[in-house]
Amino acid sequence: MTPPPRDVGLDALPDVVLCERATDGDTAAFEVLARRYGPMMRGYAMRLTGSTADADDAVQETLIHAWDHLADLRDGSVVKSWLMRICGRRSIDIVRRRREHADADTLAGVPDHRPTPESATIAGSGLDSLARSLEALPAEQRQCWVLKEMGGLSYEEIAEQLRISSESVRGRLARARATLMKDMEGWR
C-alpha cells in the first residue's frame, strides 16, 4: 500500500500560482479563483446594480473577460483588486445598458428603490439600517459611494467609470455622505 499522494491542493495555492496556471489554460485553477473571489464580486455588484440578476450577469461577464485577458495581468498577486475593478466596470455598464433600453417615459421620476433580496438576511440594526439607507439613495449617489467605500476607487477613477467629471463625483459623494450621516443619527 502506498500512502495517498500528498500535494499542494489547488484550493491552497496562492493567487499568483493559480493565475499562472489559468494563463496557461488550466480551467480548474481559474475556477478556484472564481470561487475565491466570486462572492465578493457578487456582493459588490449587487450594491452597484441593486439586483441579483444583474449582479450575476456582472460576475459572469467579469469572469469571461478575466479569462481572456489574464495574460495582461503582470502580477498575479493583485488579481483580487483586478477582478473587483472589472466587476465594478461591468456592473456600471449593465445599469447603463438597462437605462438606455428602458422607456424613458416610464422611468421618469421613479426613484431607484429596489431592495436587494440579500439585504433581508443582514442582521444587526446598524448594518440593516445602512443597507436600507444605501438602497434609498439615488442610484447615481449610491454608485459613487459604493465604488469609493467598497471598491476603494479614487475620485478620478469613479469619474472615468461613470463618465462624469471629478467635480460631479465630489458632489454626489458629499450628498450621499450627508444623507447617510443624517440617517445614521436616527438609528444609532
Place this chain on the structure above:
Amino acid sequence: MTDETNGTDAPRPARADSPADDCGHSLEELGEYLETGSSPYAAHFGQCPQCQAGLASLRVLGDLTRRLAEEDTQAAAASDGWLQDILSNLRLETRAGRSIPVASENPDDGLSETEGAVVALIRSAGDAIDGVTIGKCRLHGDITRPGAPTRVELSVTALHGYRLPALVDALRTSVGEVFGLHTELHLDGVDITVADIVQDGQGTAPGPGLEEHP
C-alpha cells in the same frame, strides 16, 4: 460643521442656513482628513467638539460600510447555487498557443498538436508527482519547426518536507517522458524554479474572498 462641499479657506463665516455656532467645516474636509491623515485644519479638528463628533460619526459610517461589504460577501458565499450556475455557463476558450508539427505516415497530411495541449500534459504529469504543483509552464524554442530544440521553463510550488533535489529530478524525468511520448521536439533542457514552499497542502486556503491571500 456643515455638509457644504465647496470652499477650502478657513476660517469662514457661518452660513445663513447653519447654526450660529457652526465652525464652518464640511463633512468632506473631515472625510479627507480621515483618509489622508492630513489637513490644513488638523489643529482645529483636534480641538473642535463639533468636528470631533463628525469625525467619530464618519469613522462609524466607514466601519459599517466595510462590515456591510463583508456581510454581502458572506451571504453570497453561503449560497453556492448562483456561482455553480455561472461556472457551468462559462464557455472558456481553450488556449491553443502555437501549432507543433507532428510527422504523419503520409507526408501530404498536415498533422499537428497545440502548444496548449503539450503544456497541459506537462502540468498534469508534474502534478502527479507527490509534493509538487506546477505553476507557470512555458515552451521556449521555435516549436513550429519539426524537431526544434526546445527548453521547458517551469515554476513550481513544493510541499514542505520533500527533498527538493529529488523533486526536481522527478520533474525532469517526467517532462522528458511527456516530450518523448507526445511530441517530436528535441528537449534541450528543463529550467525549474521552486517559487514557493508551502507548509501544509490543505490548510492554507482562505475563506472565499474574505482574506487577502499571501
